[in-house]
Amino acid sequence: MDNFNRRRFLALSGLSAFGAWMGTASLAARADASALNPRNLLASPRFASSPFTLGVASGDPSPDGMVLWTRLATEPLVFGGGITPRPIPVQWQLAADDGFRRVLRQGSALAHPELGHALHVELQGLEPGRPYWYRFTVGGHESAVGRTCTLPAATAQVDRVRFAVAGCQHFEEGHFTGWRCIAEEPLDFVFHYGDYIYEGESQPGVRRMNGQPFTNLRNHVGPQIYTLDDYRRRYAQYKSDADLQAAHAAAPWFVTFDDHEVDNNWAGAEDQDGTPSEVFLLRRAQAFQAYYENMPLRRSAFPVSGHMQLYRRARYGNLMDLHLLDTRQYRSKQVDMAAREQVESPARSIVGAQQERWLFDGLADAAPRWHTIAHQVSLGNYAREKDGQVVSSDDQWSGYLDSRRRLLGHIQTLGFNNVVAACGDAHRHYASDLVQDNADSGVISSEFLATSISSGADGQGVDAMARTTLQHSPHLKATTDKRGYVLCDVTRDAWVGDMKTLDQVMQPDGKLESWKRYAVAHGRPGLQEA
Structure with missing residues (x-):
């Protein structure tokens, strides 16, 4: 393969896994689903058992917010997780106490099948340096309650x-x-x-x-x-x-x-087995997508062209x-x-x-x-x-x-x-x-x-x-x-x-x-x- 064609193949190998979302990453990660109404929406989902089998998480805290995460799966070890492959609206709440007597924020987010029905609710405008509690609900089922917190203000005097x-x-x-x-x-x-x-x-x-x-x-x-x-x-x-x-x-x-989220001892565009780079990058792109889907990461980390920031x-x-x-x-x-x-x-x-x-x-x-x-x-x-x-x-x-x-x-x-x-x-x-x-x-x-x-x-x-x-x-x-x-x-x-x-x-x-x-x-x- 000549250098020009090989470079183009490397670029396209990343695009093949992610091109469908490159122009819509911000929409896919949007916390508020009210502005999104896809034609194939499953508006009133019903589940025979809890779809929150994978728990809840929060991550990447800042002084004014964080990411709230969950992923829907009634049958975690079945391909597709037992969830109908259609976008599903999921409600979320953020409260000042673990009993949710004072709900501060609430909204709806879409769990997209293209993202394994994972949710990344990215919040901002919260008070710095304090705890919050959150939960999700869908189809009559409620998730576990998670505890999270914001970071102190950047200029705050912090002792520990x-x-x-x-x-x-x-x-x-x-x-x-x-x-x-x-x-x-x-x-x-x-x-x-x-x-x-x-x-x-x-x-x-x-x-x-x-x-x-x-x-x-x-x-x-x-x-x-x-x-x-x-x-x-x-x-x-x-x-x-x-x-x-x-x-x-x-x-x-x-x-x-590190490495095992993709393959042992991988480095850049190469694995340890001598797989051609353009082929390994196809695997790496899919591993990156799965990593994003399953981690409480901000939309800035959304995989684009086989790359994650x-x-x-x-x-x-x-x-x-x-x-x-x-x-x-x-x-x-x-x-x-x-x-x-x-x-x-x-x-x-x-x-x-x-x-x-x-x-x-x-x-x-x-x-x-x-x-x-x-x-x-x-x-x-x-x-x-x-x-x-x-x-x-x-x-x-x-x-x-x-x-x-x-x-x-x-x-x-x-x-x-x-x-x-x-x-x-x-x-x-x-x-x-x-x-x-x-x-x-x-x-x-x-x-x-x-x-x-x-x-x-x-x-x-x-x-x-x-x-x-x-x-x-x-x-x-x-x-x-x-x-x-x-x-x-x-x-x-x-x-x-x-x-x-x-x-x-x-x-x-x-x-x-x-x-x-x-x-x-x-x-x-x-x-x-x-």
Whole structure:
């Protein structure tokens, strides 16, 4: 295929999945359905059972609003969700109290079959820094009640924010107990760093996990997922989990994807299997649509031409700026870590030039007391022993050393000493200081990497991999492969990461504990035990 035709095919491959909505994205996301009256409207729907089997959620809060989400499905694991494939009006309410004695806003939104009957009600004009409660009704059925909140005004004097960092929830490998624990925490928001679903087909029988025989706790429905219907059903299976639903209903979420929402270790327009880019982009486009349908995202993230705008920023008063990154969509393909010229090449990036400029500009803002980089994979340059050799990951910032050096160099040059990174992906907790790999830079920043909710099953604690990683990573303070999340408690004087762990996830109701806590003092980079 010549270059012109290939470029045109790449463009059209994205359009094929999304062209029907490119001119109507704002209409599809509109909160008020009163102005929309499609000819095929199912005006008076009736359901034999509740269509709210996938729960409710809110997300992307701002000082004056947020997104309210639900998706209709009476039979979640059936293609189409058991819902008539016609637009359906759904009523929503926002109240000042959980008993809905004081309803502040209400309206109707259309659940479109083209969007899997998902709803994204985007509200604005609300009061800053306060809680709200919401619910949906349709066809005589009422959803669960969700609690959400707006962010403080951008210039408000704020003394504290508490949020959880979590992700990597493999359905087959454990109960989602961590989400139940998060639902019970008094939080301002949740940051989900990615791997909301896993794309693979369940393997029957016994396999190896953590060096031990392992049998799936529960199995995926269907084969490896490739089509929009496949992805929709996989999200429905995960979202049917009561613990996950509880966490969504308890607080607003900021979400971003990593790799398994599409395919393991994908990078830009390429997968790990050598699939032609123009073919992989067809799959990626369908995965992006399913992700949008199932997440409480604003219309700014609506997929267009096979692309999603996911990197964005949120300001929590004058206390903290949250910089949410996308380290998948713009990254260069991974390379062999033995090829040091390529690993260190300035031509390769994990975030792309435009996103990097956006991040650098945001970090240069002196207004917030703290900056938090909320991303997917470790910025820490961790090394461990494997087959007698010392290795580091090609899929993390360690595989994109020029990107890593530029970011840490920028943070150091700014000199604010107020940047902390929060991420996940590795299925184990890491608490680490961040230094340049090729200079005696001193501590520039610190990172809390949250372990998985369930991926990796129960884990072994401080195992052999943890010990060799600690041995070869001098700025790593602590690591364990138990499941859990990081509870972040940020005040004006300190940024504290509390690494929560569960003793088990293969059995329900695992015991939660605070494994280790580290603090970063404002203006003094470096982790200290708290």
